[in-house]
Amino acid sequence: MTAIRKFEKPLGMRDSFPLINEKKEKVREIGRLFLRSRGFDFIKTPTVEYYETIGKASAIADAALFKLVDRQGETLVLRPDMTTPIVRVATSKLLNEQNPLRLAYFANVFRAQEQEGGRPAEFEQMGVELFGDTSVYADAEMIITADELLNELGILKHRLTVGHAGLLHSILCSYTDNETQVHELSSYLVEKNIVGFEEAIRLSNLGDFKETKLLAFIDQASNVKSIDDLKPFINPENADQYKMFFYLKELSLLLESSSLSEKVTYDLTLTSEMSYYTGMLFEVFASGSGFAVGNGGRYDGLLEAFDSQVGATGFGLRVDRLLEVMAQVSVDEPHALLLFDEESYGNAVKKAKELRLAGIRTTIQLASSVELEEEYTKKFTKVYSMTAGGGENV
Amino acid sequence: MSELTIAMPKGRIFEEAYILLRNAGFQLPEDLDESRKLIVEAPSEKIRFILAKPMDVPVYVEHGVADIGIAGKDVLLEQKRIVHELLDLKISQCYIATAGLPNTSMNDIAPRVATKYPSIAADFYKQKGEQVEIIGLNGSIELAPMIGLADRIVDIVSTGKTLKENGLIEYEKIVDVTSRLIANPVSYRLKNDRIRELVQKLKESME
Numbered sequence: 050m051t052a053i054r055k056f057e058k059p060l061g062m063r064d065s066f067p068l069i070n071e072k073k074e075k076v077r078e079i080g081r082l083f084l085r086s087r088g089f090d091f092i093k094t095p096t097v098e099y100y101e102t103i104g105k106a107s108a109i110a111d112a113a114l115f116k117l118v119d120r121q122g123e124t125l126v127l128r129p130d131m132t133t134p135i136v137r138v139a140t141s142k143l144l145n146e147q148n149p150l151r152l153a154y155f156a157n158v159f160r161a162q163e164q165e166g167g168r169p170a171e172f173e174q175m176g177v178e179l180f181g182d183t184s185v186y187a188d189a190e191m192i193i194t195a196d197e198l199l200n201e202l203g204i205l206k207h208r209l210t211v212g213h214a215g216l217l218h219s220i221l222c223s224y225t226d227n228e229t230q231v232h233e234l235s236s237y238l239v240e241k242n243i244v245g246f247e248e249a250i251r252l253s254n255l256g257d258f259k260e261t262k263l264l265a266f267i268d269q270a271s272n273v274k275s276i277d278d279l280k281p282f283i284n285p286e287n288a289d290q291y292k293m294f295f296y297l298k299e300l301s302l303l304l305e306s307s308s309l310s311e312k313v314t315y316d317l318t319l320t321s322e323m324s325y326y327t328g329m330l331f332e333v334f335a336s337g338s339g340f341a342v343g344n345g346g347r348y349d350g351l352l353e354a355f356d357s358q359v360g361a362t363g364f365g366l367r368v369d370r371l372l373e374v375m376a377q378v379s380v381d382e383p384h385a386l387l388l389f390d391e392e393s394y395g396n397a398v399k400k401a402k403e404l405r406l407a408g409i410r411t412t413i414q415l416a417s418s419v420e421l422e423e424e425y426t427k428k429f430t431k432v433y434s435m436t437a438g439g440g441e442n443v
Numbered sequence: 444m445s446e447l448t449i450a451m452p453k454g455r456i457f458e459e460a461y462i463l464l465r466n467a468g469f470q471l472p473e474d475l476d477e478s479r480k481l482i483v484e485a486p487s488e489k490i491r492f493i494l495a496k497p498m499d500v501p502v503y504v505e506h507g508v509a510d511i512g513i514a515g516k517d518v519l520l521e522q523k524r525i526v527h528e529l530l531d532l533k534i535s536q537c538y539i540a541t542a543g544l545p546n547t548s549m550n551d552i553a554p555r556v557a558t559k560y561p562s563i564a565a566d567f568y569k570q571k572g573e574q575v576e577i578i579g580l581n582g583s584i585e586l587a588p589m590i591g592l593a594d595r596i597v598d599i600v601s602t603g604k605t606l607k608e609n610g611l612i613e614y615e616k617i618v619d620v621t622s623r624l625i626a627n628p629v630s631y632r633l634k635n636d637r638i639r640e641l642v643q644k645l646k647e648s649m650e
Contacts, residue, residue, distance in 0.1 A: 208633060240528070241527035241628070242527070243529050243530070244531045244623055272635055332632075334628075335629075336629075338507065339630075340507065340628070341629060
């Protein structure tokens with residue numbers, strides 16, 4: 050380890066310089082207005098939570114948690130996601146007051162980096178959670194809201210991929226012999242390791258019928274435009290499975306009626322390492338970022354971990370990745386500069402007040418403190434030089 | 444048709460992979476001037492090749508600056524990057540194994556293993572229930588047991604010739620390795636038509 054130099058930040062931490070910060074604020078503003086207009090209430094939760102509850106329940110790997118110890122010796126974590134803290138608040142308090150409950154957040158979360166750059170250890174997330182509605186309409190609302198929020202942010206070239214964790218599990222069960230195999234195959238699907246999936250099937254001794262079905266499944270179910278294309282893999286006699294299939298069908302009709310079909314594809318092999326996803330889940334991709342900009346889904350399982358059965362669905366977007374794919378936001382508001390000297394200070398203050406009243410951003414600055422005047426004045430749209438020598442306008 | 448950026452490993456695998464693509468019916472120039480250029484365009488197919496170190500291919504793909512890439516399974520296992528593994532190209536077949544001097548056993552107190560695959564080696568010995576000390580090297584791994592740096596090495600074996608010439612023998616085989624077609628998760632969605640087409644063509648030509 051070399052000594053830490055004065056300019057260094059902890060691994061993965063980033064500064065937001067004014068331009069980026071403005072862009073972020075803009076995203077926050079647009080998102081806030083948009084989500085509030087759809088009936089979501091914003092909340093904030095503490096930055097630090099207990100490891101025992103939030104840390105363990107969260108889907109983020111233990112190694113990625115920032116841990117600290119409080120004075121009582123309890124282990125704390127910097128919140129690694131927002132969903133888990135919001136579930137804590139909702140199940141312990143807010144759901145008693147309102148049910149169904151719509152909450153939104155814009156907050157920074159923390160995930161430790163092992164060694165490499167390119168991934169921030171702290172970043173903002175914006176998202177919503179809807180508690181107490183297990184209907185397909187609630188799930189459709191999440192997908193539609195995510196899509197429209199991206200439109201609102203000017204990100205038009207995006208795609209949503211929708212899957213169903215429960216249905217996938219059920220299909221894998223019907224073409225395998227035991228839970229271990231299901232688990233193995235799912236774990237290949239989480240990484241979309243098609244080679245590994247196919248190899249596992251070949252080594253599995255499942256018999257021709259099941260093997261052929263599974264190979265066809267990974268080939269055909271990973272990118273379909275219409276839910277009916279999935280029908281060959283559904284067993285109508287399996288009531289649970291058929292119900293989930295029908296659910297997905299209903300969902301697709303709801304999305305179609307919101308004219309989302311263009312942007313949505315279905316991938317039944319889509320799954321997540323987070324075991325609390327029990328139903329529909331989706332991912333959001335936008336051209337311009339190498340990583341998904343967001344994801345969401347139904348996570349009734351997480352609520353059960355907090356002793357609640359009301360169900361929940363939601364989504365979150367990564368603000369840092371939104372910034373990557375958003376068109377350049379130009380911040381060319383008028384910005385005036387008043388350069389004064391000792392004599393003209395009173396006038397400068399008066400003039401500044403007038404300008405600010407007129408809505409113009411105004412900086413007043415003692416001229417003699419500016420060393421490189423040409424350089425300094427460059428970023429202002431208008432410069433008033435109120436010094437003894439200078440005229441009023443430049 | 445959107446442009447596709449393919450990250451290719453420089454050297455031997457590049458040639459094999461390039462032939463594979465040509466056999467799959469892609470209109471690519473017969474001889475790519477591979478000499479010093481790092482980016483090579485094939486405008487007729489709207490394909491752009493990035494030529495990278497084999498170890499770096501998954502990095503380019505994970506960050507999305509290349510849509511797809513060709514990488515050895517050894518590299519994928521070692522780095523565990525978030526990429527989709529779409530197809531086994533079955534080229535540059537070899538395997539990873541442990542090797543050492545004949546008739547030797549691991550040091551009881553501090554068993555040492557030299558390798559350029561620290562993560563694969565650590566996982567392997569962990570699963571065997573042995574705690575070993577890993578020493579990372581970048582090449583000529585065979586030297587380590589010969590001059591007493593380590594008891595064992597974990598390295599790629601293709602013919603076994605290098606081991607033999609240096610008086611080493613293979614102990615355990617860890618995993619088979621071939622080259623894989625990998626894709627960036629976002630490209631996989633946004634350029635799905637092109638990527639699926641490429642996979643399909645490659646599959647057909649390999650049969």
